[in-house]
Amino acid sequence: MQFTLKVWRQHDRQAEGKFVEYKATDITPDMSFLEMLDAVNLDLARNGEETIAFDHDCREGICGSCGMYINGRAHGPLRGVATCQLYMRSFKDGNTIVLEPWRAKAFPVIKDLVVDRSAFDRIIQAGGYVSVDTGGVPDANTIPVPKPIAEEAFDAAACIGCGACVAACKNSSAMLFVAAKVSQLALLPQGQPEQKARVERMIAQMDEEEFGGCSNTYACEAECPKEISVSHIARLNREFLKARLK
Amino acid sequence: MGILSGLYSSSVGKKILMGTTGLFLCIYLVVHLAGNLLLFKNDNGESFNAYAELLPSLTIIRIIEIVLFAIFAGHIVLGTIFWTSNRKKRPKKYEVNKQSENSSIFSRTMFLTGSIVFIFLVVHMRQFWGPSRFATGEVSMYHLVKTAFANPLYAMFYIIAMALLAFHLRHGFQSALQTFGVSNQKYALMVKVLGIIFWLVIPAGFAAMPLFFLLNS
Ligand code: HEM
Ligand code: SF4
Ligand code: FES
Numbered sequence: 396m397q398f399t400l401k402v403w404r405q406h407d408r409q410a411e412g413k414f415v416e417y418k419a420t421d422i423t424p425d426m427s428f429l430e431m432l433d434a435v436n437l438d439l440a441r442n443g444e445e446t447i448a449f450d451h452d453c454r455e456g457i458c459g460s461c462g463m464y465i466n467g468r469a470h471g472p473l474r475g476v477a478t479c480q481l482y483m484r485s486f487k488d489g490n491t492i493v494l495e496p497w498r499a500k501a502f503p504v505i506k507d508l509v510v511d512r513s514a515f516d517r518i519i520q521a522g523g524y525v526s527v528d529t530g531g532v533p534d535a536n537t538i539p540v541p542k543p544i545a546e547e548a549f550d551a552a553a554c555i556g557c558g559a560c561v562a563a564c565k566n567s568s569a570m571l572f573v574a575a576k577v578s579q580l581a582l583l584p585q586g587q588p589e590q591k592a593r594v595e596r597m598i599a600q601m602d603e604e605e606f607g608g609c610s611n612t613y614a615c616e617a618e619c620p621k622e623i624s625v626s627h628i629a630r631l632n633r634e635f636l637k638a639r640l641k
Numbered sequence: 642m643g644i645l646s647g648l649y650s651s652s653v654g655k656k657i658l659m660g661t662t663g664l665f666l667c668i669y670l671v672v673h674l675a676g677n678l679l680l681f682k683n684d685n686g687e688s689f690n691a692y693a694e695l696l697p698s699l700t701i702i703r704i705i706e707i708v709l710f711a712i713f714a715g716h717i718v719l720g721t722i723f724w725t726s727n728r729k730k731r732p733k734k735y736e737v738n739k740q741s742e743n744s745s746i747f748s749r750t751m752f753l754t755g756s757i758v759f760i761f762l763v764v765h766m767r768q769f770w771g772p773s774r775f776a777t778g779e780v781s782m783y784h785l786v787k788t789a790f791a792n793p794l795y796a797m798f799y800i801i802a803m804a805l806l807a808f809h810l811r812h813g814f815q816s817a818l819q820t821f822g823v824s825n826q827k828y829a830l831m832v833k834v835l836g837i838i839f840w841l842v843i844p845a846g847f848a849a850m851p852l853f854f855l856l857n858s
Pocket of ligand 2: 553554555557559571572575619621623
């Protein structure tokens with residue numbers, strides 16, 4: 396297979412940046428999207444040109460670092476898939492593929508397709524933790540949690556912090572990410588003591604980082620590689636109301 | 642006031658204020674529609690005129706009117722602030738962005754549909770509310786409505802505005818419930834039915850009035 400890539404190249408945070416065209420040749424359908432980029436980069440390196448910078452680590456859909464905008468979709472055309480688990484068989488031979496970094500004020504571009512997602516870290520630091528000592532492993536099991544609740548907490552915990560929800564949202568809102576974290580801890584007994592302060596602080600930090608406000612378009616859920624449900628946003632809203640009304 | 646400014650200072654709080662004002666406006670629509678159904682009574686406007694004369698003479702209606710104005714103003718000002726501030730959160734736009742793949746057109750055009758409804762409101766108030774309150778001498782509101790809607794352009798404008806209101810509420814009603822944290826399998830069906838009443842039945846009821854007078858003129 397072969398493709399024409401239109402890639403956003405930007406030297407550093409301050410640089411202007413522009414689209415540059417590349418050819419991806421000798422691509423096989425079973426190559427992952429990142430392997431296709433590796434092949435292009437190998438060609439660039441051989442010709443002494445600067446390689447395309449993109450973020451990646453685990454390449455198995457669990458670290459959340461490989462996000463990019465592919466042909467107008469976060470993590471490409473498939474649902475429930477991170478860029479590293481997208482395969483070239485999902486594209487038509489000969490097509491042009493447009494590659495852009497996440498675009499949001501809160502996620503400044505560092506280089507090419509790599510953005511700075513440290514705003515998410517600061518939101519977690521603001522309250523996405525439990526500060527009570529849960530003791531050793533057996534102790535945790537002494538607190539009974541009903542199965543359906545545990546399942547829902549697990550669903551929320553599946554968030555990998557990739558930022559696709561922000562990238563796809565017309566408001567650049569981080570509500571799904573924040574909701575996943577708040578919801579996960581709100582569902583479990585260990586999260587209760589700090590719940591009120593957690594919701595307030597995480598939402599305040601989210602606003603401080605200049606993410607936009609949620610308008611319930613649900614683009615986040617559709618583009619999330621872990622298919623985190625917007626029902627967690629409803630829970631976040633409930634927790635916020637509870638914190639305010641108490 | 643403390644609660645209000647506290648809500649205003651948070652993005653989630655702002656949404657709650659939008660949702661609250663929006664739902665109040667929805668309830669107002671029900672009352673407004675119910676009264677106006679008298680237009681369809683086949684008595685040459687007698688009951689409708691009586692109703693239209695009674696309303697301004699009641700103090701309670703005058704008070705509700707002021708509250709309603711405040712709610713409208715709040716909804717519109719907040720909506721505009723919310724929308725403009727959100728737009729600034731993506732200074733560089735995407736070259737290709739396939740939003741239609743991940744969200745509904747109604748959810749993405751709330752400011753547009755709301756703004757057109759606002760233009761409609763100004764025209765509507767000048768046409769009907771102004772004369773009903775400030776005109777001197779005898780006015781037959783029924784006659785005013787009838788002649789206004791005999792004009793096809795005017796009637797069409799109303800019908801289109803109601804279609805846009807329907808789009809606004811199609812997203813708005815369920816969005817407000819999500820904002821209040823209503824997301825429960827138990828109530829899913831009830832929410833769906835209520836949603837259809839609000840976004841489809843009510844705007845259709847309003848649109849039926851210009852259509853009725855246009856066809857009967
Ligand atoms: C009869 C008139 C109106 C009704 C019944 C109404 C109702 C609603 C409702 C229920 C919502 C949802 C709130 C939420 O998501 O929590 C909403 C949102 C909104 N409305 Fe209205 N509205 C009306 C008029 C207007 C007008 C005149 C504007 C003028 C600009 C406007 C602008 C907006 C905006 C910008 C939003 C937020 C949309 C979003 O979250 O994306 N609305 N409205
Ligand atoms: S909610 Fe989904 S899209 Fe958002 S950061 Fe988590 S995994 Fe990524
Ligand atoms: S590289 Fe880790 S999720 Fe894709």
